[in-house]
Amino acid sequence: MKKRTKIIYWIATIWLSLGLVSTGIIQIFKLKTEGPGGVQNVVHLGYPDYILSLLGCWKILAVVALLLPKNPLLKEWAYAGIFFTVTGALYSHLMVGDSIGFIAPTLLYLILIVLSWYCRPSEKKLSASH
Incomplete structure (x- = not known):
């Protein structure tokens, strides 16, 4: 693996992870924030606030x-779950007519997911033997 690809992987993965942890905490505790993932944002999209905990x-x-090291199958499931969640959020923002200011964080998540997945090291990839 090229050094450049490894650096891209870690930057994208760490930035993605920090974003997911911060919005995850906001959602678990149902904090009222103006940013992505908060109660106001989810209600604005037409979803009930009880979905936030999940x-x-x-x-x-x-x-x-x-x-976590190893577990490439688990990583594939995690990437897929994050991808489905983020594309669902993007679709929801588009359907309610949100401006690019509301959509931008979702697009950033999508870019980080794709970069992290695409640049991941071979030991983190699902091989044909799995």
Whole structure:
């Protein structure tokens, strides 16, 4: 693996993980924030606030799976779960007519997910033997 690719992987993965942990905590504790993932944002999109606890737990578990050594199958599931959650959020923002200011954090998450997944080291990839 090239050094550049490894650096991109770690920057994207750490930034993604920090974002997921911070929004996960906001969601688990149902904190009222103006930023992404908060109660106001989720209600604005038309979802009930009780979904926040589940989403927050999933995000924290996804970060654990991404940062644990080995377990490539678990990592694939984590990437898939994060991808589905973020694309669902992006679709929801588009459907309610949100401006780019509301959509930008979701697009950033999507870019970080793709970069982290694409640049991950071979030992973190699911091989044909799995």
